[in-house]
Amino acid sequence: xxxxxxxxxxxxxxxxxxxxxxxxxxxxxxxxxxxxxxxxxxxxxxxxxxxxxxxxxxxxxxxxxxxxxxxxxxxxxxxxxxxxxxxxxxxxxxxxxxxxxxxxxxxxxxxxxxxxxxxxxxxxxxxxxxxxxxxxxxxxxxxxxxxxxxxxxxxxxxxxxxxxxxxxxxxxxxxxxxxxxxxxxxxxxxxxxxxxxxxxxxxxxxxxxxxxxxxxxxxxxxxxxxxxxxxxxxxxxxxxxxxxxxxxxxxxxxxxxxxxxxxxxx
Amino acid sequence: xxxxxxxxxxxxxxxxxxxxxxxxxxxxxxxxxxxxxxxxxxxxxxxxxxxxxxxxxxxxxxxxxxxxxxxxxxxxxxxxxxxxxxxxxxxxxxxxxxxxxxxxxxxxxxxxxxxxxxxxxxxxxxxxxxxxxxxxxxxxxxxxxxxxxxxxxxxxxxxxxxxxxxxxxxxxxxxxxxxxxxxxxxxxxxxxxxxxxxxxxxxxxxxxxxxxxxxxxxxxxxxxxxxxxxxxxxxxxxxxxxxxxxxxxxxxxxxxxxxxxxxxxxxxxxxxxxxxxxxxxxxxxxxxxxxxxxxxxxxxxxxxxxxxxxxxxxxxxxxxxxxxxxxxxxxxxxxxxxxxxxxxxxxxxxxxxxxxxxxxxxxxxxxxxxxxxxxxxxxxxxxxxxxxxxxxxxxxxxxxxxx
Numbered sequence: 180x181x182x183x184x185x186x187x188x189x190x191x192x193x194x195x196x197x198x199x200x201x202x203x204x205x206x207x208x209x210x211x212x213x214x215x216x217x218x219x220x221x222x223x224x225x226x227x228x229x230x231x232x233x234x235x236x237x238x239x240x241x242x243x244x245x246x247x248x249x250x251x252x253x254x255x256x257x258x259x260x261x262x263x264x265x266x267x268x269x270x271x272x273x274x275x276x277x278x279x280x281x282x283x284x285x286x287x288x289x290x291x292x293x294x295x296x297x298x299x300x301x302x303x304x305x306x307x308x309x310x311x312x313x314x315x316x317x318x319x320x321x322x323x324x325x326x327x328x329x330x331x332x333x334x335x336x337x338x339x340x341x342x343x344x345x346x347x348x349x350x351x352x353x354x355x356x357x358x359x360x361x362x363x364x365x366x367x368x369x370x371x372x373x374x375x376x377x378x379x380x381x382x383x384x385x386x387x388x389x390x391x392x393x394x395x396x397x398x399x400x401x402x403x404x405x406x407x408x409x410x411x412x413x414x415x416x417x418x419x420x421x422x423x424x425x426x427x428x429x430x431x432x433x434x435x436x437x438x439x440x441x442x443x444x445x
Numbered sequence: 446x447x448x449x450x451x452x453x454x455x456x457x458x459x460x461x462x463x464x465x466x467x468x469x470x471x472x473x474x475x476x477x478x479x480x481x482x483x484x485x486x487x488x489x490x491x492x493x494x495x496x497x498x499x500x501x502x503x504x505x506x507x508x509x510x511x512x513x514x515x516x517x518x519x520x521x522x523x524x525x526x527x528x529x530x531x532x533x534x535x536x537x538x539x540x541x542x543x544x545x546x547x548x549x550x551x552x553x554x555x556x557x558x559x560x561x562x563x564x565x566x567x568x569x570x571x572x573x574x575x576x577x578x579x580x581x582x583x584x585x586x587x588x589x590x591x592x593x594x595x596x597x598x599x600x601x602x603x604x605x606x607x608x609x610x611x612x613x614x615x616x617x618x619x620x621x622x623x624x625x626x627x628x629x630x631x632x633x634x635x636x637x638x639x640x641x642x643x644x645x646x647x648x649x650x651x652x653x654x655x656x657x658x659x660x661x662x663x664x665x666x667x668x669x670x671x672x673x674x675x676x677x678x679x680x681x682x683x684x685x686x687x688x689x690x691x692x693x694x695x696x697x698x699x700x701x702x703x704x705x706x707x708x709x710x711x712x713x714x715x716x717x718x719x720x721x722x723x724x725x726x727x728x729x730x731x732x733x734x735x736x737x738x739x740x741x742x743x744x745x746x747x748x749x750x751x752x753x754x755x756x757x758x759x760x761x762x763x764x765x766x767x768x769x770x771x772x773x774x775x776x777x778x779x780x781x782x783x784x785x786x787x788x789x790x791x792x793x794x795x796x797x798x799x800x801x802x803x804x805x806x807x808x809x810x811x812x813x814x815x816x817x818x819x820x821x822x823x824x825x826x827x828x829x830x831x832x833x834x835x836x837x838x839x840x841x842x843x844x845x846x847x848x
Contacts, residue, residue, distance in 0.1 A: 214556075280550050281568070284528070
């Protein structure tokens with residue numbers, strides 16, 4: 180118990196000491212992308228738009244599904260939310276192993292690496308959200324007062340993503356297979372998260388499994404708050420919120436306690 | 446604060462040699478093996494990189510750590526900077542710690558100098574405002590005013606190192622941990638770095654300095670620790686420890702002739718003589734021949750220990766000693782004399798015996814005697830040229846004024 184308190188104290192103290200480094204590392208990664216690629220921030224909207232086109236073709240022409248709002252809007256909103264988690268975790272997984280020089284040579288809280296990966300994706304998320312606003316205007320779907328709940332949904336989403344980011348970055352440092360394994364899981368996970376189809380369309384045990392997936396709840400919560408003018412499903416969302424807020428400190432603590440082995444194991 | 450800033454209290458560090466299970470492919474079979482009771486013999490692969498090392502550094506003190514490659518110097522640095530954690534023992538570093546290790550480690554090649562200054566500063570724990578307020582100083586110190594908007598990938602390695610050092614030099618540390626940074630940049634910049642570090646020390650910063658560059662260690666440090674295979678074998682004044690290190694480094698064996706030599710000077714303390722610059726020194730040499738020799742000659746070499754510089758070499762045949770002829774088991778004695786027209790520093794005498802017909806050494810006795818030259822005028826160099834000077838009394842020319 181005492182050790183736990185000391186560790187938590189250290190985590191907080193280090194974050195305060197190095198609070199500006201997270202901003203600098205995030206800025207570094209954004210600047211690099213802007214400099215190294217021609218499209219720069221265009222990539223933030225390119226992927227969800229292209230995916231929306233593909234899934235619109237499938238779910239409007241090939242196998243039409245019923246959605247409360249026009250399908251492209253439905254799909255873009257889901258893909259936007261999903262993309263934030265997917266790209267955060269993809270960057271986070273290699274964030275420690277891709278910065279070997281810093282990990283083995285300089286000391287600062289290593290949490291910065293996966294958290295900066297999440298922060299970079301959050302910026303992309305914001306950029307791509309502008310397109311969502313455009314689509315809403317196009318389809319004459321207006322936002323309602325439930326939009327005020329958006330910060331709560333976002334907070335849960337970020338906490339959930341950050342906990343996984345910490346665990347994956349650490350796991351990939353110790354076992355390099357994690358990166359490949361995670362790529363496979365990611366595709367599977369997207370289809371298990373009701374990103375591109377309405378969850379009500381799936382019945383039976385499969386439907387229940389998909390509902391039990393926290394990402395389904397998070398994606399649905401965004402759609403309800405932004406597009407449907409309804410609050411998130413209270414029970415499911417509260418469960419995910421509690422889960423995320425418990426897992427985040429646990430993941431952080433685990434990460435912090437393994438930190439000193441990073442330089443030896445990388 | 447009066448307690449020591451840096452404490453290393455009986456620190457041990459163990460590493461595991463060889464491959465670890467870096468991938469699940471290796472790990473899963475290993476796990477299965479362990480579960481089925483077949484134990485892997487991993488503990489035999491463990492080795493101690495640092496064994497029972499203790500030291501303390503207080504405000505305004507500088508500890509130098511020297512030793513051969515693989516002696517454990519870098520491990521100690523990483524333990525100090527919290528990158529590694531000791532297996533046993535405790536280490537304590539109090540106050541804001543600046544680490545000049547791989548000073549350009551945080552640089553990203555695609556970012557400009559300016560962007561990298563802010564990034565690297567943040568990595569070192571500086572606030573953005575702090576960096577911004579010292580930005581001009583940092584750039585001026587690095588002498589890179591014209592290159593701040595150039596991506597770092599276009600920099601030379603010297604420019605890179607200059608910028609890295611400059612950022613670190615403008616940190617406001619209580620403890621400074623330095624690794625080999627002086628090996629970078631040109632001569633003038635190295636001087637500047639050393640000057641900056643001396644200033645840190647006089648400002649009360651506690652310094653730990655790891656280097657192969659012995660003159661820098663001798664100049665900066667108040668105490669020096671010699672590491673051998675992870676063990677701190679000697680800790681003491683720079684002169685003594687550097688002398689011990691040089692003796693250890695020069696231990697080669699040619700055993701056809703055993704050399705004994707005694708230096709005679711006016712003063713001496715322990716193994717190292719204190720000598721006035723220009724003093725005449727006498728060296729008595731006794732050679733025990735284990736082989737019969739037709740024609741041998743003796744070489745006398747003086748080396749600057751701290752700068753690792755060959756200062757002087759001459760041989761017996763040039764000073765009128767005829768070729769030495771000796772039977773097996775015979776002992777021959779000689780006396781040499783020379784004037785130590787040298788600048789301050791630690792010097793070592795090497796006596797070697799050469800068989801010119803067979804082009805080979807019969808004996809090489811490196812660092813057989815050492816002496817420390819005391820002198821106040823010079824600040825660099827090896828040869829004492831006895832600079833003197835006085836104002837020459839010429840009236841100042843009137844300054845021409847343009848009409």
